[in-house]
């Protein structure tokens with residue numbers, strides 16, 4: 629029999645952290661959300677809104693925001709870490725002095741750490757040995773969760789009691805939490821799909837049709853599963869919410885930040901301009917860099933990754949990449965641009 633969670637912490641003041649913190653509080657769990665920005669923390673505590681990352685969403689009034697990390701962590705049985713992958717390890721290093729035995733950590737971050745090609749669960753296990761770890765991933769646009777649109781997600785962990793604790797703490801009439809023991813597959817899938825959302829953004833901006841969008845999503849699923857299964861993931865994971873489910877929502881929705889970056893580049897903006905305009909994290913940009921390098925090193929065939937890399941980092945026209953993908957020809961222009969970018973010209 630499971631024991632009801634009484635207290636939780638959410639580390640990160642962004643859109644997803646805020647959406648899940650509000651659900652935890654609404655489920656009667658005493659929830660502290662930690663963030664650096666005291667103006668946002670005050671707005672959450674007094675107006676029950678996060679005007680910076682989740683505007684126009686009324687948060688549960690019981691949610692408490694704080695800029696005091698020790699206060700957030702102390703007494704929390706579940707600690708959700710929801711900061712971009714670039715900052716993930718440094719944030720975990722800041723929180724670990726406050727951890728005590730029995731506290732569990734759950735990553736909601738869909739990214740990869742470049743040094744050592746670590747997923748965030750690995751970072752948690754490296755930094756916090758002895759603590760149970762899980763990941764949460766699925767088709768979960770934070771803005772829709774904030775608006776209480778019916779949504780499902782997946783908690784994955786090798787610890788069955790932790791899976792149940794997360795299901796019971798977050799599940800509600802509009803948020804259903806499924807469980808999986810394929811933590812690696814669920815987490816890798818969440819990171820990989822961001823690359824294909826960028827590709828989907830390009831093709832939408834170029835005015836390509838519905839057949840094209842379907843082709844891209846389907847071939848993306850084949851490509852991401854080929855990569856993940858080669859690294860040890862369960863192929864069935866890719867047929868579930870954390871696989872095809874998250875791929876579809878991120879590739880189809882202009883609400884996705886990764887899609888929006890791809891769209892802006894398809895319209896002619898540079899990568900730097902597209903990222904600056906977004907003003908939020910688009911994990912797929914760095915993930916693309918690391919997956920392109922890994923696929924080359926491991927000899928895994930990933931033509932969409934290679935094409936997206938050519939567009940983002942070697943400034944190749946996406947139409948030329950599309951032509952090459954359709955005909956299977958290796959146009960010397962794409963290869964030449966990639967070779968030049970690799971030697972830093």
Ligand SMILES: NC(=O)c1ccc[n+]([C@@H]2O[C@H](COP(=O)([O-])OP(=O)(O)OC[C@H]3O[C@@H](n4cnc5c(N)ncnc54)[C@H](O)[C@@H]3O)[C@@H](O)[C@H]2O)c1
Pocket residue numbers: 640641642643644645646663664681710711712713715718719736737738739768769770771908909911
């Ligand atoms: N937004 C979504 O719809 C969604 C859904 C599921 C998963 N995710 C994943 O969740 C993770 C976080 O995304 P988000 O949407 O909440 O991001 P966001 O861009 O909305 O917010 C990121 C938050 O992290 C904080 N942050 C960044 N660096 C920090 C540091 N060094 N110390 C402390 N705080 C820091 C920022 O101040 C901000 O509050 C990402 O990996 C994303 O892929 C997002």
Ligand SMILES: O=P(O)(O)OC[C@H](O)CO
Pocket residue numbers: 738766767768769770822825874877878883884885886887909910911
């Ligand atoms: O806005 P994105 O592109 O980071 O995607 C958000 C979520 O990962 C969708 O499940």
